Amino acid sequence: MKTRLNCPCGEYITAPDEDELVRLVQAHLAAEHPGRSYERDEILFMAS
Structure with a gap:
């Protein structure tokens, strides 16, 4: 199970x-990186 992600x-x-994790990353992207979005599989691929 992946539960951590380091944003660039x-x-x-x-x-x-x-x-x-997916929910938190999507919220972070919306707040800090408008216009960027990733699907669940993409987020989990980048996570550890």
């Missing part, structure tokens, strides 16, 4: 499970 902007995002 320096933000380190962690979550208790993959569903929450």
Whole structure:
């Protein structure tokens, strides 16, 4: 299970499970990187 992702902007995002990680990453993208979006599979591919 992947629960961590380091955004290139320096933000380190962690979550208790993959569903929450995807939600948090998508929220981060919307707030900090407007116009960028990734699907669940893409986020989990980049996560560890």
